Amino acid sequence: MPLARLAARLAAAIGAQPARQELKWMKQARAADPTLPALPAMLTRRVAGEPLAYILGAQPFGPLTLRARAPVLIPRPETEDWALRLAHTLAPSPGMPARRILDLCTGSACIPLLLCALWPPGTARALAVDVAPAALALAADNARLTHTPTLAENPAANTLDVLHGDLRHPGALARALRAHGPFDVLTANPPYLSKADWAHLDPSIAALHEDPAALRGDDDDGLGLYRRIAELVALPGVLAPGGADVALEVGWTQAAAVRDMLARAAGFARVEVWADPWGRERVVVGRRRA
Amino acid sequence: MLSLRQCLRRQCRSHVPTHRRRHAPPTSHRPHSDAAASLEQIERTHSRLLQALERSVRKSDPSQTDIAAAKQLKSAKPVHDAWDRYQRTKNALLETIPLLQDPEMADLAASESADLITDLDHQLTHVFPAILRPPSETAHLSALIELKSGVGGSEASLFLAEMLRMYTRVAHQNAWTPTILASNDSDNGGIKDAILEVKGNGAYDALRWESGVHRVQRVPATEASGRVHTSTVAAVVLPLSDDPPSDGKDDDLFKLDDVRIEVMRARGAGGQHVNKTESAVRLTHMPTGITVSMQDERSQHQNRRRAFQVLRARLMDQKIIREQAERRATRKNLVRTADRSEKIRTYNYPQDRITDHRLGKGNMAWNDIMEGDGLMEFVQSLQDKHNVEVLEDRFADLEC
Numbered sequence: 001m002p003l004a005r006l007a008a009r010l011a012a013a014i015g016a017q018p019a020r021q022e023l024k025w026m027k028q029a030r031a032a033d034p035t036l037p038a039l040p041a042m043l044t045r046r047v048a049g050e051p052l053a054y055i056l057g058a059q060p061f062g063p064l065t066l067r068a069r070a071p072v073l074i075p076r077p078e079t080e081d082w083a084l085r086l087a088h089t090l091a092p093s094p095g096m097p098a099r100r101i102l103d104l105c106t107g108s109a110c111i112p113l114l115l116c117a118l119w120p121p122g123t124a125r126a127l128a129v130d131v132a133p134a135a136l137a138l139a140a141d142n143a144r145l146t147h148t149p150t151l152a153e154n155p156a157a158n159t160l161d162v163l164h165g166d167l168r169h170p171g172a173l174a175r176a177l178r179a180h181g182p183f184d185v186l187t188a189n190p191p192y193l194s195k196a197d198w199a200h201l202d203p204s205i206a207a208l209h210e211d212p213a214a215l216r217g218d219d220d221d222g223l224g225l226y227r228r229i230a231e232l233v234a235l236p237g238v239l240a241p242g243g244a245d246v247a248l249e250v251g252w253t254q255a256a257a258v259r260d261m262l263a264r265a266a267g268f269a270r271v272e273v274w275a276d277p278w279g280r281e282r283v284v285v286g287r288r289r290a
Numbered sequence: 291m292l293s294l295r296q297c298l299r300r301q302c303r304s305h306v307p308t309h310r311r312r313h314a315p316p317t318s319h320r321p322h323s324d325a326a327a328s329l330e331q332i333e334r335t336h337s338r339l340l341q342a343l344e345r346s347v348r349k350s351d352p353s354q355t356d357i358a359a360a361k362q363l364k365s366a367k368p369v370h371d372a373w374d375r376y377q378r379t380k381n382a383l384l385e386t387i388p389l390l391q392d393p394e395m396a397d398l399a400a401s402e403s404a405d406l407i408t409d410l411d412h413q414l415t416h417v418f419p420a421i422l423r424p425p426s427e428t429a430h431l432s433a434l435i436e437l438k439s440g441v442g443g444s445e446a447s448l449f450l451a452e453m454l455r456m457y458t459r460v461a462h463q464n465a466w467t468p469t470i471l472a473s474n475d476s477d478n479g480g481i482k483d484a485i486l487e488v489k490g491n492g493a494y495d496a497l498r499w500e501s502g503v504h505r506v507q508r509v510p511a512t513e514a515s516g517r518v519h520t521s522t523v524a525a526v527v528l529p530l531s532d533d534p535p536s537d538g539k540d541d542d543l544f545k546l547d548d549v550r551i552e553v554m555r556a557r558g559a560g561g562q563h564v565n566k567t568e569s570a571v572r573l574t575h576m577p578t579g580i581t582v583s584m585q586d587e588r589s590q591h592q593n594r595r596r597a598f599q600v601l602r603a604r605l606m607d608q609k610i611i612r613e614q615a616e617r618r619a620t621r622k623n624l625v626r627t628a629d630r631s632e633k634i635r636t637y638n639y640p641q642d643r644i645t646d647h648r649l650g651k652g653n654m655a656w657n658d659i660m661e662g663d664g665l666m667e668f669v670q671s672l673q674d675k676h677n678v679e680v681l682e683d684r685f686a687d688l689e690c
Binding site for chain 2: 014018020021022024025051052059060062063065073074076077078079080081084189191192193197202204205210214215249250251252276277278280282
């Protein structure tokens with residue numbers, strides 16, 4: 001199909017202005033990296049509904065450029081926004097002892113890698129956990145890409161290690177975490193689409209290039225994995241005895257329910273809800289005891 | 291070659307009559323009066339300059355003995371040195387002038403007085419003005435060039451694309467780094483508006499003369515009847531300081547609390563529910579009402595950084611304009627500030643002529659500017675013109 005018709009079909013699908021921009025980004029990416037597919041091939045895939053990040057193989061996240069690879073969840077701008085805010089809110093001073101960070105359902109590892117990139121050297125020691133091998137492989141690739149070593153490679157730097165683990169079994173996961181914890185910071189962007197959401201998917205995700213398991217939450221209300229997190233953090237040895245900061249991304253209608261779960265689960269000084277830049281309640285944040 | 295004075299001294303010592311005595315040239319009186327007249331002419335032409343310099347030499351005479359005086363003395367050193375050199379050269383010329391009468395010395399005297407006059411001329415036209423002119427406070431700044439197509443529709447946006455190429459080329463020629471921060475393509479291959487960053491020392495000082503309305507006259511490619519159209523592109527050149535802190539912390543130009551940061555499109559449920567690039571941001575500086583929208587990058591972080599860069603440049607531009615206005619209010623200031631709605635240049639394609647209306651004469655050919663290095667000649671002429679105005683201003687300062 002000729003380029004102009006492909007471009008017109010993309011414009012019809014996503015709007016004229018976004019299509020013009022995506023076309024420009026494809027051209028720029030291809031000019032910078034000739035190993036990418038040629039423009040007509042990229043456009044054909046895009047028109048078929050494949051996300052731009054998979055086609056370009058990259059997704060910006062704060063100051064980082066991470067690798068994006070199907071079917072691992074592509075980092076969203078909402079996540080970028082709150083992760084940046086969290087990094088600034090919790091930022092340690094240089095020379096402070098390393099904080100242990102646990103990121104559950106890590107996917108591309110965008111959240112812990114951002115903390116590692118923004119915090120002073122030696123203050124972040126992150127463990128990225130996922131159940132999907134594809135996610136763990138991508139997380140490790142992104143750590144290399146952003147020059148984040150493992151703890152064994154360089155204990156003086158900010159480090160990231162990956163661990164296979166299944167949140168659906170909190171007891172077993174807690175045991176596996178024992179060698180790495182207890183944790184001062186817990187972050188997670190677990191799959192949270194409800195059964196009702198699943199029946200009416202937005203066209204931008206409906207082609208399901210992303211792993212459905214990274215989108216669809218457990219239980220009918222999509223909150224199953226938050227329940228497992230609440231169970232996990234209540235187990236001894238997971239969170240630091242002095243208290244920990246917890247930040248969980250939620251779907252736009254789920255903040256209140258997750259806030260209640262978190263408030264009941266562990267002794268937080270306070271539990272906050274942060275809005276995203278589009279005005280949606282996006283993340284539930286439990287702050288450590290004072 | 292022996293200098294005239296060395297010659298004289300040697301003659302005095304030896305008393306040996308010269309055998310190879312030359313006939314005095316029949317026009318021997320002319321070099322004398324020429325040289326004297328030249329000196330008189332030079333001094334008359336530059337009398338204000340000389341007075342200004344003499345005054346600043348005297349003014350800097352330190353009667354105090356503290357550090358401030360030492361500092362002042364140090365800053366006055368170039369003035370003193372130049373003044374000394376001028377006086378020495380002038381005295382040498384005054385000594386030389388009588389020798390033009392001497393048939394023995396006339397040739398040597400003539401060539402030496404010519405050299406001395408050239409030297410004096412150079413000091414008066416280059417050395418003194420450069421010393422008296424206050425150094426540019428914006429010399430280290432990079433530039434942002436904002437281009438907006440005006441009248442003329444698609445032809446204006448086609449020309450805007452050509453101007454963008456021209457400035458990009460000029461930046462490379464001057465070892466500056468050009469980056470297109472934002473551009474809105476039009477459907478016909480032109481560009482509706484664009485922001486070009488030009489990084490490097492002196493970029494702002496050189497390119498600030500480009501602010502104003504650029505007018506192009508030619509037959510648009512789309513015009514069947516062959517009629518010449520007039521279209522315009524408005525340029526605003528803003529001063530760009532070093533990279534702001536990446537998170538846009540407070541600085542001397544604005545308080546972060548005064549800046550409203552907004553995302554531009556609705557996202558519905560957002561989060562995992564949708565997967566669209568939403569990287570556009572808009573900043574509003576509430577005290578001034580300045581808004582900056584940036585959407586060219588996939589990275590919201592990058593768009594935000596660039597939006598802050600543009601905001602900062604606009605605020606610094608306002609600050610410079612405000613300071614100029616304040617200076618003008620305190621005393622008569624002759625330095626013109628660019629009126630951005632003013633038509634500054636006409637690019638006439640059929641006549642192969644580009645005219646800068648501030649310079650009057652000295653047109654360039656189309657390719658000199660669009661493909662060659664003609665723009666820098668315009669820039670130099672405009673800089674020279676500006677320098678003269680600054681110097682006039684300085685005179686007014688010293689004379690009052």
